[in-house]
Amino acid sequence: MSELALEAQKLDAADELAPLRSRFVLDDVVYLDGNSLGALPANVPDRVADVVRRQWGELRIRSWEESGWWSAPERIGDRIAPLVGAAAGQIVVGDSTSVNVFKALVAAVRMAGEDRTEILVDATTFPTDGYIAESAARLTGRTLRAVTPAEVPGELGDRTAAVLLNHVDYRTGRLHDLPGLTAAIHAAGALAVWDLCHSAGALEVGLDEHGVDLAVGCTYKYLNGGPGSPAYLYVRRDLQPRFDSPLPGWNSHTDPFGMSPSYAPAPGALRGRVGTPDILSMLALEAALDVWDGVSVAAVRAKSLALTDFFLRCVRAYSEPGRVESVTPERHEERGSQVALRCDDAGEVMKRLIARGVVGDFRHPDVLRFGFTPLYVGFGEAERAARILGEELA
């Protein structure tokens, strides 16, 4: 056994989060794609079966009240809140991330007022955010400009309405400076909208602490909610009365069953709801959040950094120098919970890795992505993945 394999054994033995792995359904595959689709929490299948057979099959329409279906978006939002550093009453779950980006950005622009005519968007963002930002700009009569997060402070001005940024870059795994950028955006009188897809559940976000205005995120990556589980929307409490949704569906009405022909928004986070929530996907997510019971996000973050540090060391040890190049920052304060390695034949290499039981993913044109979910990935797996990667690169 190599020295690194021995070291991995020791690290796993000392890992206080290691027992959490039993809360998931896993096998011999080294699953490093939890940053794309989280693994199945072990309690989800029975919960979903109950939702289908008893709540839908037996109680049917009564479940909207009796099984808590109606209030699920805000109830589950309150379960996510502590994971992203938000007090209760500021998050609702529902719709896709794209739809929530649209709500958040249009609402932010409206709050900023008519004199502020420009939206800035992260030029390195996951594409959907850019596409939706373009639509939001077009529909609200603003201009849109793409800049890198590093450029944001220098590009802000008294015309800036809102800035849409990714907390962690989906490609490189770079963690952006949420506190600093939010402060800079506020100093310019603009609103900060953060996309937490690649950070929530992997590291501390501190939405309330850092005064973020609006935020969105998906729940199927580090929150393990299942394929296409609903996204969420955070609206800071003091901004909620001014949250003017471009998607004012009946679920956000202050009296939804009054069936009034005129719209009157509900108070609070509820205002971010739109139509009837997708209950099966949503309640699977609710069950999935049980894995966080008693888990500290700070401990998750510490393990995540230890895992990615160790994986990078192993990659260097097992791969020919220069064969792959890490595009993930070395500095902890700039690193999310994934490692992205660049090599020209990344697409082919990832296929071979998957065939050998190491599942990461490929991002066009030349990036190998390895996501580290501290709840269920161990150091032994990091070592094994790096070793097999080294063999496949040779």
Place this chain on the structure above:
Amino acid sequence: MSELALEAQKLDAADELAPLRSRFVLDDVVYLDGNSLGALPANVPDRVADVVRRQWGELRIRSWEESGWWSAPERIGDRIAPLVGAAAGQIVVGDSTSVNVFKALVAAVRMAGEDRTEILVDATTFPTDGYIAESAARLTGRTLRAVTPAEVPGELGDRTAAVLLNHVDYRTGRLHDLPGLTAAIHAAGALAVWDLCHSAGALEVGLDEHGVDLAVGCTYKYLNGGPGSPAYLYVRRDLQPRFDSPLPGWNSHTDPFGMSPSYAPAPGALRGRVGTPDILSMLALEAALDVWDGVSVAAVRAKSLALTDFFLRCVRAYSEPGRVESVTPERHEERGSQVALRCDDAGEVMKRLIARGVVGDFRHPDVLRFGFTPLYVGFGEAERAARILGEELA
């Protein structure tokens, strides 16, 4: 046994659709709320369990391709298509009805061109359509005017961009004249957007035959897709190249995994997609659509009319004259698949009916709604519901 009960027995014995009831999980409750939440199809629990345990739990990320997750929105759209009279390739499933109303209406207004400055909306519509129409008008710089469906032909003009109408009124159960109104809207050079929530799965819609431009609908009523199952969007084939979505998420990109920073819409119905689809809710719907195998919508419609006719006769026989008033049209060509009865104490009456195992619902302020899903409701149940209603009204 009363004469009506005997007649019900004969009608049930002669009902060719009666065996379909075994495709659902039902009990002794007379479930007349399938127009709000359809009953559980018997094959759904095992299918959902397989999606959770095997597709998510074992295959994980591979299921996006291997289990057909990625193509589910258009594949399931093609399953719905024949139920609403549409050829394949024109429907995608995803998002809520409200979100789809937004996509359809903004896209319709854009197709109509800048000279057409007014949107007409059904004044009797389910509220969310009106709220969303107001937002669509505001964001596209159009005015919005609410008119009744009967008033539409007289209110159309060369400024009309689009008209949003309900096929069946959610409150009264009135069926509107889709062919005639669509023709009138087209004669004025405007686009017709139909909401099929209360008609799809209960009667023939004929989207292609009648030249409807765009349509939306939910899938959890007569299509039995489960609580909050995703809605769908129909864009007529020849309009698809001009469908300019206000929600251009990455799932509607022509090369979604190219991760291009600039948006280029996919051809065809795919253009109506937005973000990552909610797979659990979506695949439950796909399984639920199996109950339609070999079922003719014309036969469903014939039984629906026979059921509502019979129920109205029973209500008249069992209730004191004048105690309730039907607000559902007598004429078949004006009737959907529900019966709405008005009485001042409707809220209280419905509570007592539910306690006695007859489940309909109450719509503020004075309407008792009884939905008849011909796939699983029989004449004996219609008679029993009317009899118990008569007792509770006495």
